[in-house]
Amino acid sequence: MSSAxxxxxxxxxxxxxxxxxxxxxxxxxxxxxxxxxxxxxxGKSTFLKAITGLLKVSPxxxxxxxxxxxxxxxxxxxxxxxxxxxxxxRLFPSMSVEENxxxxxxxxRKGRWDLKAxxxxxxxxKEKRNVPSTSLSGGQxxxxxxxxxxxxxxxxxxxxxxxxxxxPVIIKDIYDSLPNIVSDGMSVVVVEQDVTxxxxxxxxxxxxxxxxxxxxxxSDELTREQISQAYFGI
Amino acid sequence: xxxxxxxxxxxxxxxxxxxLGLSLMFGVMRLTNIALGDQIIISGFIAIGIxxxxxxxxxxxxxxxxxxxxxxxxxxxRMVLNPTxxxxxxxxxxxxxxxxxxxxxxxxxxxxxxxxxxxxGGLNTESFSIGADLHIGVLPVIIFITxxxxxxxxxxxxxxxxxxxxxxxxxxxxxxxxLMGMSAKKVYATATGIAFCLIAIAGIFQSIRTTVAxxxxxxxxxxxxxxxxxxxxxxxxxxxxxxxxLGISQQIGFKFDPGWGIWFGHLVFIIILFIKPNGLFPKxxx
Numbered sequence: 001m002s003s004a005x006x007x008x009x010x011x012x013x014x015x016x017x018x019x020x021x022x023x024x025x026x027x028x029x030x031x032x033x034x035x036x037x038x039x040x041x042x043g044k045s046t047f048l049k050a051i052t053g054l055l056k057v058s059p060x061x062x063x064x065x066x067x068x069x070x071x072x073x074x075x076x077x078x079x080x081x082x083x084x085x086x087x088x089x090r091l092f093p094s095m096s097v098e099e100n101x102x103x104x105x106x107x108x109r110k111g112r113w114d115l116k117a118x119x120x121x122x123x124x125x126k127e128k129r130n131v132p133s134t135s136l137s138g139g140q141x142x143x144x145x146x147x148x149x150x151x152x153x154x155x156x157x158x159x160x161x162x163x164x165x166x167x168p169v170i171i172k173d174i175y176d177s178l179p180n181i182v183s184d185g186m187s188v189v190v191v192e193q194d195v196t197x198x199x200x201x202x203x204x205x206x207x208x209x210x211x212x213x214x215x216x217x218x219s220d221e222l223t224r225e226q227i228s229q230a231y232f233g234i
Numbered sequence: 235x236x237x238x239x240x241x242x243x244x245x246x247x248x249x250x251x252x253x254l255g256l257s258l259m260f261g262v263m264r265l266t267n268i269a270l271g272d273q274i275i276i277s278g279f280i281a282i283g284i285x286x287x288x289x290x291x292x293x294x295x296x297x298x299x300x301x302x303x304x305x306x307x308x309x310x311x312r313m314v315l316n317p318t319x320x321x322x323x324x325x326x327x328x329x330x331x332x333x334x335x336x337x338x339x340x341x342x343x344x345x346x347x348x349x350x351x352x353x354x355g356g357l358n359t360e361s362f363s364i365g366a367d368l369h370i371g372v373l374p375v376i377i378f379i380t381x382x383x384x385x386x387x388x389x390x391x392x393x394x395x396x397x398x399x400x401x402x403x404x405x406x407x408x409x410x411x412x413l414m415g416m417s418a419k420k421v422y423a424t425a426t427g428i429a430f431c432l433i434a435i436a437g438i439f440q441s442i443r444t445t446v447a448x449x450x451x452x453x454x455x456x457x458x459x460x461x462x463x464x465x466x467x468x469x470x471x472x473x474x475x476x477x478x479x480l481g482i483s484q485q486i487g488f489k490f491d492p493g494w495g496i497w498f499g500h501l502v503f504i505i506i507l508f509i510k511p512n513g514l515f516p517k518x519x520x
Contacts (some may be wrong), residue, residue, distance in 0.1 A: 052413060078415040086413065092406040095399065103403055106396075107415030152415065 004064060005156060005187055006051065006082075010183040011070075012051045020046050022212045028156065031185045033178070035202030035219060037195060037231060039234050043211040044191045047089055048158050051189075052084050078107045081155035085162055085193075089145040093131040098129040100144050104151025111153030112184055118147040121177060146181075147172070148149035156187045163194055175201050176233040195227055207231055238485045244371070246461075246481025247378030248443065251436040252454055253461035253473045254384055255429035261468035262401045262425040263319060268330040270433065271455030272337035275301065277437025278446035279345055282352050282485050292354050292442060299434045307430025311423040319422070334451060341448035349445035359444050377439050382431060385474045391428075392470070401425055405468075420428060460503040466513025479506070 008030040013021040021043050039042045049055040050062065053074035062070040064080055072080075075157055083104070091100050099134040101118055119126035122143040128136060133144055142162055149157060171194075178201055182188055192198040199205060199219045207215035207230035215222070215230030252274060259265050268274075278304075281295050286500065314333075318325035360372040392398035403411035404418045410419055440446055440454070456481065465476025480499050487498025506514070 054409060054412070072415065074412040075415045075417050078413060084413050086410055090407055090410045092403050092410070094406050096403045102396075102416045103399060103411075106400070146415070233323055 003153065004028055004037065004063075005065055007063040008050075009061055009063070011047075011050060011057055013046055013057050015046075015055075017148060020211050021050065024208075024211075024213055026206060026213070028187050028189060028213055029184070030155070030187055032204065033188045033190065033202045035198035035205045036191045036208065037198050038204060038208035039193065040233060041141070041210075042208040043207055045160055046211075047208065048084060048160050048191060050193045051077075051158060052082060056134060068075070075107070078154075079109065081109065081153075081158070083149040083154035084158040085142075085145045085149045085160060086161040087164060090140075090143045091141055091144055091148075093132075093134050095133055095135065096130050097125055097133050097144055098202075100133050101147050101151055104148035107152045109153040113150040113153050115151075118150060121150075121180060122147060122168065124204075138166050139173070142170070142174060146177075146215060150181065154186065156209065157181070157190045158188070158191070160191045162190075163192060163197060195231065196226070199227070228233050238372065238489050239482055240368070240373075242482030242485035243376035243478055243510060244378050244481070245485060246478035247374065248439060249382035249461045249480050250381035250474050250477035251284075251377065251384060251432060251439060252458040253465075253477055254388060254470065255432040255436070256458045257462050257468065257470060257473040258388065258425060258429045258432065260462070262405050263315075263422050264323065264405075265315065265319065265326045266323065266330070267429075268455065269334040269337060269451075270325060271453065272334045272451030272460055273433045274340060274437045274454050275446050275448065275451045276337050277370075277434040278335050278339060278352065278441030279350070279437075281434075281438045281441055282446075285352055286359035292352065292357070292438065295352075296435070296438055299438065300431050300472075303430040304427040307433075308423045308427040310430070312317050312419065315420060315426065320481075329485065334455075336450050338451060338463050345448065347448060349357035349447040349450075350441070351445045352438065352441040354442045355430075362482070373439075373443060379441070380435065380439070381474065381477070384392075384435070384471050388428075389471045455461075457499075461500065463513055464503055464506050466516035469515045472515030479514075486491060 004027040008024050008026040011021055011024040012019060021172070024047060035045050036047065046055060046070065050057050053072050057070040059070040060067040064082065069077060089123055092103060098115065101115060117160060123146060124140060125143055127139065131140065136144065175197060177182060178188065188200060192203055204220045205217060205219045206213055210231060215226060250284055250454050256270050259267050267338055277299065282297055284295050284298055314329060315326060318329050356374050360503060361369050362372065363369050392401060400421050403414065403416065404421045408418045461477035463476070464474050465472030465474065466481050479502065483502035484495040484499040488495035
C-alpha cells in the first residue's frame with residue numbers, strides 16, 4: 001500500500017487543561033473512505049479539529065503528506081489539500097448560495113471542482129444560486145456545505161456528521177453522491193454517529209470512545225457486536 | 235427650515251466619515267474602537283505637520299497620508315489589536331481606551347493644547363448661493379459627496395468583491411472562514427487598514443473645516459458612536475442615515491438656540507435608542 005496521506009502518531013489534544021484525545025493512531029491512504037464512529041463526546045469532532053489545525057497539537061503527532069503538520073494554521077492545511085464539511089453545516093449566513101460556494105475556492109487550488117461541477121453534482125443549487133443560504137432546506141444547505149468544501153479541490157475531504165438533523169431520504173441522497181465525489185482518488189473521512197451509514201459507505205472504521213480508539217478494522221469484517229461494544233463500552 | 239435640513243445633511247456628511255471607520259471595524263471584528271476620535275485628531279495633526287514641512291496642498295496631503303494610514307492600521311491590528319480579540323469584548327475596549335489616553339497626552343506634549351487648523355487656501359470659506367437666502371459652503375458639499383462615495387464604495391467592496399466576501403466570512407464565522415484557507419488575522423488587519431484610511435480622511439476634513447486640539451477626540455467619538463448606533467451597527471448605509479439624522483437633529487437644535495444643538499442630537503439619539511434599540515437598519519443575521 002502507498003504511504004498514508006494523513007497519519008497521526010499517539011495524538012493527544014487538550015481543551016485548556018482538559019485532555020480530550022488520548023494516543024490516537026490513525027492512517028488515511030489515498031482514495032480511501034474511512035468511517036469514524038462514536039457517541040456524543042467521544043472525541044470525533046475534536047479529532048477533526050486537530051486534523052484541520054483548529055486545535056493545535058504537537059508537530060510530530062500529526063503528519064500530512066509525509067511532513068509534520070501539527071501546529072500548522074488551518075489556512076495552510078487547506079492549501080495542502082484538506083477540506084472539511086463542518087458539523088451543523090455552518091454556512092455563511094450573510095451570503096448567497098453561490099457566494100458560499102465561491103468561499104471554498106479561496107485556497108486557490110486548481111482541479112476538477114468548480115461552480116459548474118458543483119452544479120452538475122447538485123443541480124438544485126444552480127436554481128437557487130442567488131438566494132440567501134439561510135433560506136434553503138437542511139438537505140440543500142448540506143449540499144452547499146459539501147460543495148463549498150469541494151471547491152477547494154481537496155485531496156482529503158473530512159465530513160463531520162453530515163447526516164445530523166436530516167431526513168433519511170436526504171441522507172441517502174447525500175451518501176449516494178459520495179462515489180461520484182471520490183471517483184478521482186480523493187480520500188474521505190466520514191465522522192458519524194450512525195453505525196449503519198458509516199459501515200456501509202466506508203472501507204475501514206475507527207471507533208472512538210472517551211477520546212481513545214476503541215476499535216479499528218475493515219468495515220465489512222467488523223460485526224455489529226464488536227462495534228456496539230466499542231461504541232458504548234458494554 | 236429647508237436651509238436647516240440642508241445644513242444638517244452637510245454636517246451629517248462629516249459625521250458619516252467619522253463613523254464609517256467605526257462601523258467597518260465593528261462589522262468585521264465586533265471590535266469597538268474607543269480611540270477613533272483621537273485617531274481622527276492625530277490624523278489632522280499629521281496632515282498639518284506634513285503641510286508645514288513639505289508645503290503641499292490639501293489634495294497632495296491626502297495622497298501622502300492615505301498609504302501611511304493604511305499601513306499604520308494594518309500594523310496596529312496585527313501587533314496590538316489581534317491579540318486582544320476574543321469572545322470577551324473587554325480587552326479590546328481597554329486597549330483602545332488606553333490608546334486614546336496615550337494619543338491625547340502625546341499630542342498635548344508635542345503640540346501643546348492649542349487648537350490648530352489645516353490651511354486649505356480658502357476652500358473652507360468658499361460658498362455658493364441657491365436663490366436669494368440659501369448659501370451653501372463648498373467644503374461641506376465636498377465632504378458630503380466624499381461621505382456618499384465612501385459609503386457606496388464600502389458597500390460595493392463588501393457586496394461585490396472577493397475581499398468583501400472575506401470580510402463577511404470572518405464576521406459570520408471566523409473558524410469556518412479559516413477552514414476556507416483564510417487568515418482571519420490578515421483579513422482583520424486589512425479591514426483596520428481601510429478603517430484608518432477613512433479616519434485619515436475624517437482628520438483632514440475636520441482640520442480644514444474647523445480646528446483640531448488634543449482633547450477633541452472624545453467628542454468626535456461620541457458623534458461617530460451616535461451615528462453608528464442610530465443607523466444600526468455594521469450597516470454602512472445605516473451609518474450614513476444615522477449620521478444624517480444626527481446632523482439634522484443638531485441643526486434643528488442650533489436653530490432654536492445656539493447652545494441646544496449638541497444636546498438636541500443626544501436627545502434624538504436616546505429617543506431612537508428607546509424606539510429601535512438595534513438602530514434603524516440593523517445588520518440582519520441568518
